[in-house]
Amino acid sequence: xxxxxxxxxxxxxxxxxxxxxxxxxxxxxxxxxxxxxxxxxxxxxxxxxxxxxxxxxxxxxxxxxxxxxxxxxxxxxxxxxxxxxxxxxxxxxxxxxxxxxxxxxxxxxxxxxxxxxxxxxxxxxxxxxxxxxxxxxxxxxxxxxxxxxxxxxxxxxxxxxxxxxxxxxxxxxxxxxxxxxxxxxxxxxxxxxxxxxxxxxxxxxxxxxxxxxxxxxxxxxxxxxxxxxxxxxxxxxxxxxxxxxxxxxxxxxxxxxxxxxxxxxxxxxxxxxxxxxxxxxxxxxxxxxxxxxxxxxxxxxxxxxxxxxxxxxxxxxxxxxxxxxxxxxxxxxxxxxxxxxxxxxxxxxxxxxxxxxxxxxxxxxxxxxxxxxxxxxxxxxxxxxxxxxxxxxxxxxxxxxxxxxxxxxxxxxxxxxxxxxxxxxxxxxxxxxxxxxxxxxxxxxxxxxxxxxxxxxxxx
Amino acid sequence: xxxxxxxxxxxxxxxxxxxxxxxxxxxxxxxxxxxxxxxxxxxxxxxxxxxxxxxxxxxxxxxxxxxxxxxxxxxxxxxxxxxxxxxxxxxxxxxxxxxxxxxxxxxxxxxxxxxxxxxxxxxxxxxxxxxxxxxxxxxxxxxxxxxxxxxxxxxxxxxxxxxxxxxxxxxxxxxxxxxxxxxxxxxxxxxxxxxxxxxxxxxxxxxxxxxxxxxxxxxxxxxxxxxxxxxxxxxxxxxxxxxxxxxxxxxxxxxxxxxxxxxxxxxxxxxxxxxxxxxxxxxxxxxxxxxxxxxxxxxxxxxxxxxxxxxxxxxxxxxxxxxxxxxxxxxxxxxxxxxxxxxxxxxxxxxxxxxxxxxxxxxxxxxxxxxxxxxxxxxxxxxxxxxxxxxxxxxxxxxxxxxxxxxxxxxxxxxxxxxxxxxxxxxxxxxxxxxxxxxxxxxxxxxxxxxxxxxxxxxx
Numbered sequence: 001x002x003x004x005x006x007x008x009x010x011x012x013x014x015x016x017x018x019x020x021x022x023x024x025x026x027x028x029x030x031x032x033x034x035x036x037x038x039x040x041x042x043x044x045x046x047x048x049x050x051x052x053x054x055x056x057x058x059x060x061x062x063x064x065x066x067x068x069x070x071x072x073x074x075x076x077x078x079x080x081x082x083x084x085x086x087x088x089x090x091x092x093x094x095x096x097x098x099x100x101x102x103x104x105x106x107x108x109x110x111x112x113x114x115x116x117x118x119x120x121x122x123x124x125x126x127x128x129x130x131x132x133x134x135x136x137x138x139x140x141x142x143x144x145x146x147x148x149x150x151x152x153x154x155x156x157x158x159x160x161x162x163x164x165x166x167x168x169x170x171x172x173x174x175x176x177x178x179x180x181x182x183x184x185x186x187x188x189x190x191x192x193x194x195x196x197x198x199x200x201x202x203x204x205x206x207x208x209x210x211x212x213x214x215x216x217x218x219x220x221x222x223x224x225x226x227x228x229x230x231x232x233x234x235x236x237x238x239x240x241x242x243x244x245x246x247x248x249x250x251x252x253x254x255x256x257x258x259x260x261x262x263x264x265x266x267x268x269x270x271x272x273x274x275x276x277x278x279x280x281x282x283x284x285x286x287x288x289x290x291x292x293x294x295x296x297x298x299x300x301x302x303x304x305x306x307x308x309x310x311x312x313x314x315x316x317x318x319x320x321x322x323x324x325x326x327x328x329x330x331x332x333x334x335x336x337x338x339x340x341x342x343x344x345x346x347x348x349x350x351x352x353x354x355x356x357x358x359x360x361x362x363x364x365x366x367x368x369x370x371x372x373x374x375x376x377x378x379x380x381x382x383x384x385x386x387x388x389x390x391x392x393x394x395x396x397x398x399x400x401x402x403x404x405x406x407x408x409x410x411x412x413x414x415x416x417x418x419x420x421x422x423x424x425x426x427x428x429x430x431x432x433x434x435x436x437x438x439x440x441x442x443x444x445x446x447x448x449x450x451x452x453x454x455x456x457x458x459x460x
Numbered sequence: 461x462x463x464x465x466x467x468x469x470x471x472x473x474x475x476x477x478x479x480x481x482x483x484x485x486x487x488x489x490x491x492x493x494x495x496x497x498x499x500x501x502x503x504x505x506x507x508x509x510x511x512x513x514x515x516x517x518x519x520x521x522x523x524x525x526x527x528x529x530x531x532x533x534x535x536x537x538x539x540x541x542x543x544x545x546x547x548x549x550x551x552x553x554x555x556x557x558x559x560x561x562x563x564x565x566x567x568x569x570x571x572x573x574x575x576x577x578x579x580x581x582x583x584x585x586x587x588x589x590x591x592x593x594x595x596x597x598x599x600x601x602x603x604x605x606x607x608x609x610x611x612x613x614x615x616x617x618x619x620x621x622x623x624x625x626x627x628x629x630x631x632x633x634x635x636x637x638x639x640x641x642x643x644x645x646x647x648x649x650x651x652x653x654x655x656x657x658x659x660x661x662x663x664x665x666x667x668x669x670x671x672x673x674x675x676x677x678x679x680x681x682x683x684x685x686x687x688x689x690x691x692x693x694x695x696x697x698x699x700x701x702x703x704x705x706x707x708x709x710x711x712x713x714x715x716x717x718x719x720x721x722x723x724x725x726x727x728x729x730x731x732x733x734x735x736x737x738x739x740x741x742x743x744x745x746x747x748x749x750x751x752x753x754x755x756x757x758x759x760x761x762x763x764x765x766x767x768x769x770x771x772x773x774x775x776x777x778x779x780x781x782x783x784x785x786x787x788x789x790x791x792x793x794x795x796x797x798x799x800x801x802x803x804x805x806x807x808x809x810x811x812x813x814x815x816x817x818x819x820x821x822x823x824x825x826x827x828x829x830x831x832x833x834x835x836x837x838x839x840x841x842x843x844x845x846x847x848x849x850x851x852x853x854x855x856x857x858x859x860x861x862x863x864x865x866x867x868x869x870x871x872x873x874x875x876x877x878x879x880x881x882x883x884x885x886x887x888x889x890x891x892x893x894x895x896x897x898x899x900x901x902x903x904x905x906x907x908x909x910x911x912x913x914x915x916x917x918x919x920x
Contacts, residue, residue, distance in 0.1 A: 012483040028661045028662065028663050029663060030663060030665065032681065032683050032684065068643060070878070088573065096621055101722060153648065156648050156649070157648060157649060157651075160645075160648060161649055165920050166644070166645050166648050166649075167644075167686075168625055172872070182625075184626070184644065184648070185620075185626050188613065188617060188620060188626050188644070189616070189617055189621055189626075190617075191617075191619050193703075200487065202489050203489060203490060213553040221493050222492055222496075224492070224704045226627075226686060241705075244684045246862070251802075254714060255798055255802070257718075258717075258718065258794060258798050259794060259795065259798065261718070261721060261722075261794065261891075262721075262790045262794030262795070262891055263787065263790070263791060264791050264794065265794060267492055267795075270799065270802070270804035271795055271796070271799035271804050271805060272799070272804055272805055272809070272812070273804075276816060276820060278818060279816075279820055280820055280823050280824060283788070283791050283824060284673050284824055286791075287784070287787055287788060287791070287824055287827075287828065287865075288827060288828065288831060290783075290784075290787050291780070291784055291787075291828050291831055291832070292831065294779065294780050294783050294784065295780060295781070295832075295835055297779035297780050298776050298777055298779075298780050298835075299658065299811050300846070301775065301777075301778075301779065302776055305772055305773070305776065308768075308772050308775055309769075312765055312768050312769040312772070314767055315652070315761065315764070315772075315775045315778070316758050316761040316762055316765065317513070317758055317761075318750070318761075318775075318778065318779065319754065319757035319761065319778065319782060319899055320754050320755060320757050320758050322745070322779060323669065323750075323754050323786075323895065323896065324750075324754065324901055325750055326783075326786075326892070326895070327723065327741070327747055327750050327892045327896075328735075328747060328894075330722045330723070330891065330892055331722050331723060331724050331743050331746075331747070331892075333722075334718060334719060334721065334722030335719065335722070335724060335727075335731055336722065336731070338715055338718050338719065338731075339730065339731035339732070340717070342711075342730070343729060344730035344731050344733075345732055349732070352732070355748075356739075358735060360736060360739055360740055360743070363740045363744075364740060364743060364744055364747055366706045367686075367744050367747075368747060368748065368751050371748060371751055371752065372751070373757075375758075377754055382844065384762070405747075431572075431721075431722055431790065431891050431892070432786075432787045432790055432791075432891070434785075435786070435787075435895075436783065439779055439783055443779065458878050
């Protein structure tokens with residue numbers, strides 16, 4: 001918001017090389033705004049502007065840039081400056097950067113670190129991918145239970161400068177075991193001579209260093225925390241995870257779920273950064289599986305080839321009927337997958353959903369059937385002839401629609417439950433997957449209804 | 461996590477009516493855990509347990525419960541207790557509760573409030589629905605620029621108890637105008653005799669009280685803040701919005717987007733809480749629109765009735781071909797809608813996407829065409845006869861698949877851009893919507909290819 005206003009002015013300062021003036025303005029900016037500005041500059045200007053920033057601010061800004069821009073900037077920097085930057089970065093954001101880099105580059109980068117930072121970086125990279133350890137930073141404030149509030153605040157004033165958050169303090173015993181977490185709020189409100197032990201309630205929520213990152217998302221969602229402590233298997237405090245990093249992971253997972261809903265394998269990178277061959281691979285796998293599934297429509301149609309040849313008019317309504325089932329199935333599966341993801345319903349609610357979706361599906365089917373019936377009647381009177389038995393044909397189409405739409409709703413709502421029960425992600429029962437299943441069964445429903453209703457008239 | 465372990469023990473304490481013991485345990489619990497426990501009890505136990513909680517904790521727990529449970533509890537309470545609870549709640553959570561209640565109940569509830577709280581509640585409810593004002597709480601800490609750090613910390617210790625957050629302090633001038641926001645971190649790290657004015661950078665991000673809630677989500681995402689100040693049109697500080705409330709709104713919006721992706725009108729309530737008639741209405745609207753769109757398939761098929769009657773075998777592969785187009789279209793539209801939502805691509809990238817999707821679509825088409833060709837060949841040799849011209853038929857199917865899949869990718873990727881350009885939500889071009897469009901065009905592509913390739917052989 002700020003950026004938009006000052007941009008031309010800043011561009012002018014860059015162009016006219018008024019660097020000291022530029023620096024004066026930028027040091028008061030929010031790091032996210034500087035990051036935004038950098039993204040709007042060309043490569044040369046980026047490097048130039050970034051060089052102006054004091055090292056602490058530079059590290060803050062760097063953490064908000066995307067990987068490609070980070071790499072471009074690193075390429076433009078001297079070895080000294082790279083070392084400065086990497087040592088200044090938060091350990092968690094540094095791990096995120098290293099995760100993206102090729103292993104040989106990471107090795108080189110680690111050499112730039114001071115012995116102390118190197119140890120931290122290597123330790124964090126030692127945790128499994130997608131584990132809480134990879135999101136962690138060891139820059140937290142640990143205090144002891146016999147301290148007073150005054151002593152704690154003095155300690156923070158002295159040692160708090162490079163800590164990731166001061167919002168929550170962690171109480172550890174003499175073996176480093178986490179015994180409580182206390183919000184800074186409690187310290188700000190308590191009389192200064194209060195002991196830490198008096199503020200403790202012995203009740204805290206923590207993550208394990210080898211927990212899955214998805215677990216971290218769940219716990220953050222439930223407890224509304226800014227940061228959570230991370231312990232090793234012995235209960236010793238080894239780091240903290242902050243909510244901003246977890247929100248980034250949560251956004252990635254939502255993207256994965258949305259992609260899955262359209263039967264696309266999760267992309268690891270944003271759309272424009274995914275190489276086209278990767279993109280084709282990610283899409284071809286599911287598209288081929290669906291295609292092979294959909295082949296059963298040809299097989300099903302084969303069984304009714306005779307009926308079609310006797311009443312070609314039946315084929316005209318086939319796409320209309322099967323797509324209606326697919327659409328109602330997509331609606332049902334999407335609603336159920338999301339409700340399961342938000343814990344609005346659980347596995348044991350399947351029977352409740354079953355009953356509900358039968359009713360819903362039948363009602364929706366009736367609505368579409370009426371529209372379909374009207375369509376055929378209007379066309380017939382408008383001069384397009386469906387033959388002497390058109391009214392029987394209209395009833396066949398209408399009854400099929402009711403059956404197919406109700407069946408679609410039922411399949412679409414039950415498949416996510418079945419997937420979950422079998423241990424798969426319910427999101428696997430994506431809309432295209434449901435539509436494919438409903439297409440095959442829809443053909444069978446349609447021609448069976450036709451057989452029952454039209455034998456002796458349209459079908460000899 | 462904690463709840464699961466202690467639950468049987470707690471149940472036992474409730475059953476044996478050991479209330480003072482129960483109370484002793486609960487006051488150390490996290491409000492979210494107590495809320496969880498309450499949801500797992502039956503109605504009578506809920507009321508009983510809730511009555512045990514001290515009023516401050518009761519209000520905290522109450523804020524984590526869903527609306528239906530909140531109402532049940534209120535029904536079980538005395539007027540005095542309701543008054544106590546409502547006065548103790550955070551103004552923002554209270555607004556959220558009032559928003560759900562019928563207007564006459566809200567009126568009654570507002571009468572329970574003290575004159576001071578009543579004024580706050582009425583003011584917050586006065587802001588438009590979906591505006592930032594409705595998410596706001598006036599419980600913030602405002603300070604003056606001539607104070608010292610010591611004075612500020614003393615002030616917090618005295619007046620901070622009922623404030624929503626102490627993480628960020630707001631500097632206002634003598635007219636109440638917001639002039640800066642400063643993190644508590646800066647106060648914790650600065651020498652005690654530092655003046656507030658020395659900590660100020662004059663750079664802050666704020667929301668306007670009438671801003672849309674979506675704007676608030678965007679700003680929170682960009683600036684990684686725990687809370688943001690809200691000002692009126694004159695720039696005076698009137699409240700703050702905290703990130704937890706914004707995250708709730710963001711989750712609702714994601715759900716809306718996901719529902720839209722399957723052509724369901726956004727539900728206002730969770731799946732199990734939506735009355736079945738509402739559910740049918742929400743689904744019937746789009747289902748009917750899609751159905752009417754899909755009717756064009758019957759019209760398109762009508763044009764080719766003659767071809768079908770001459771070569772019924774053509775109809776067998778129709779569902780397979782059109783569904784492949786629908787599936788590749790769904791993939792493309794979902795990828796593009798999400799990439800647009802995350803600002804990975806913007807409107808001006810349409811040509812880049814256009815080129816990419818033509819190539820991707822053609823490649824995917826070729827892959828499926830090969831599978832389709834093999835399928836027909838295998839069936840032919842396995843004894844299922846597609847007639848003497850089967851190899852021409854196989855080529856017709858294969859070429860149609862390439863055309864339809866490429867066309868599907870292109871339509872799917874371009875529709876979100878078109879929607880956005882026209883001022884609609886790109887998410888409107890949902891997978892079923894794209895599939896319907898591709899079905900109609902797919903039929904035309906298939907029979908046109910058939911006409912070109914089979915004239916003089918299968919088609920006389």
